[in-house]
Amino acid sequence: MNNGMYIDGEWIGAHRFETMPVDNPATGERIGDIPVGGALEAKMAIDAAARAFRDWAGRTAADRGAYLMKLYRLMLEHEEELASCITLEMGKPLKEARGEVRYAASFLEWYAEEGKRVCGETIPSSHPNKRIVTLRQPVGVVGAITPWNFPAAMLTRKLAPALAAGCPIVIKPSEWTPFTAIKLMELVERAEFPPGTVNLVLGDAAAIGGEFMGNEKVKKISFTGSTRVGKLLMEQGAKQVKKLSLELGGHAPMIVLDDADLALAVREVIASKFRNAGQACICGNRVYVQSGVYDRFVALLAEETLKLKVGDGFDADTDIGPLINSAALEKVERQVKDAVAKGATVLTGGVGPEGEGSCFYPPTILTNADESMLVMREETFGPVAPIRKFHADEEAIRLANDTPYGLAAYVFSGSVSRGMRVVEQLEYGIVGWNDGLPSTAQAPFGGMKESGIGREGGREGIACYLETKYVSIGI
Numbered sequence: 001m002n003n004g005m006y007i008d009g010e011w012i013g014a015h016r017f018e019t020m021p022v023d024n025p026a027t028g029e030r031i032g033d034i035p036v037g038g039a040l041e042a043k044m045a046i047d048a049a050a051r052a053f054r055d056w057a058g059r060t061a062a063d064r065g066a067y068l069m070k071l072y073r074l075m076l077e078h079e080e081e082l083a084s085c086i087t088l089e090m091g092k093p094l095k096e097a098r099g100e101v102r103y104a105a106s107f108l109e110w111y112a113e114e115g116k117r118v119c120g121e122t123i124p125s126s127h128p129n130k131r132i133v134t135l136r137q138p139v140g141v142v143g144a145i146t147p148w149n150f151p152a153a154m155l156t157r158k159l160a161p162a163l164a165a166g167c168p169i170v171i172k173p174s175e176w177t178p179f180t181a182i183k184l185m186e187l188v189e190r191a192e193f194p195p196g197t198v199n200l201v202l203g204d205a206a207a208i209g210g211e212f213m214g215n216e217k218v219k220k221i222s223f224t225g226s227t228r229v230g231k232l233l234m235e236q237g238a239k240q241v242k243k244l245s246l247e248l249g250g251h252a253p254m255i256v257l258d259d260a261d262l263a264l265a266v267r268e269v270i271a272s273k274f275r276n277a278g279q280a281c282i283c284g285n286r287v288y289v290q291s292g293v294y295d296r297f298v299a300l301l302a303e304e305t306l307k308l309k310v311g312d313g314f315d316a317d318t319d320i321g322p323l324i325n326s327a328a329l330e331k332v333e334r335q336v337k338d339a340v341a342k343g344a345t346v347l348t349g350g351v352g353p354e355g356e357g358s359c360f361y362p363p364t365i366l367t368n369a370d371e372s373m374l375v376m377r378e379e380t381f382g383p384v385a386p387i388r389k390f391h392a393d394e395e396a397i398r399l400a401n402d403t404p405y406g407l408a409a410y411v412f413s414g415s416v417s418r419g420m421r422v423v424e425q426l427e428y429g430i431v432g433w434n435d436g437l438p439s440t441a442q443a444p445f446g447g448m449k450e451s452g453i454g455r456e457g458g459r460e461g462i463a464c465y466l467e468t469k470y471v472s473i474g475i
């Protein structure tokens, strides 16, 4: 497997000649090694991007869009290869990985078009001898840092709008999933993007991130990952007032009202909670069910959850793959033990993995959950669904909003007026109403409160790569 960094249109190793291993979380086997790049490689990539800026920004939107469409088609042609790589290095079932590749590619197609609709304005002046126009121009070199849980989609969700806007990009993927990013760079090379427009740096996150934040040639940072690292980048960015987009952690409530279609609610809660083994920023973290339907909902959810098969993502009938690593497993186990010690009942799962080094955890339902439990407050990032009973709609809204996070929330209700009232009061950037899978390229994705700053996807997703310049013309 190719294991280099992609800088200025060339494949290179690290100057330090150090490597780090990448393992398959399903088997513990070594997939390969990657070079450990640092500040030096980040600087080389930033310099290359800065050199590429003028040419790339000066092209027409249609020209840039044509490159994006070429990459889009290449991604679809290589769907199986990319999906296998995702499953191999982070464990999600192959069928989900194929879906991720198509979702990742959809950002390229959408922004290939959206780039053509970046428009300025003419604004009526207060003086007969003046005219006011606005120009929208690319912000400059972008530093992008992406997580491991959607290694293709989180990358293209930044790359596509940045390139469409006219900004070259330097990408640092997670050390857990570098090979998906490398495969995407191979396709970037085949799409013949001009050297320096797309660059990939691998290795030491703090050193590479430090160079991104301290280098004045980087005009914009787009980060997806934990709230902890997001806050660190905000502090580092303050010195240069660096423009930041932050897509951070979540703790999504799922509210099932007593007029919900229960079969639909169960289906969507399972899709949201157990997809990617619960390792999605918008996946449901806690479930609130109204008293009148509580027993029926819990019984149905348990029945459907018991049908889910845990296993290697390459097995065709696997629904839930492994967690990314042993630290993730320990966190899930700690939260479940804490909940049980505080009075939760384990309805399904709840038993740790068999065998040393295994990262698998079964889909787990906990009833009698309450706010004293870690699982109801800390991001779980695992297949655990704690359920709490509520009585009045207002109680569910209060409990749902009682968190520093504000990324995604879900409500299940058959009533337009009741559902809408709940939606309006939820302090979240994304609400799925009778929908557990709201992500799509054309919608603005992002969080309120400590879940982030800015939006990715849709029209808002390109705006953060553009500056507005106001020109006052005396005539």
Ligand code: NAP
Binding pocket: 145, 146, 147, 148, 149, 150, 154, 172, 173, 174, 175, 176, 203, 205, 206, 208, 209, 210, 224, 225, 226, 227, 229, 230, 232, 246, 247, 248, 249, 250, 280, 281, 282, 379, 407, 446, 447, 451, 452
């Ligand atoms: P993470 O630990 O914050 O890592 C995210 C990225 O930041 C990785 O590339 C990581 O590199 C890098 N990083 C780590 N320390 C850094 C530093 N000091 N300076 C610069 N970069 C640094 O998060 P994760 O565990 O990969 O991802 C899970 C988190 O991401 C969850 O909290 C999840 O909710 C969130 N997430 C949010 C969204 C969203 O759209 N809001 C989407 C997906 C995931 P290494 O991996 O190489 O250390």
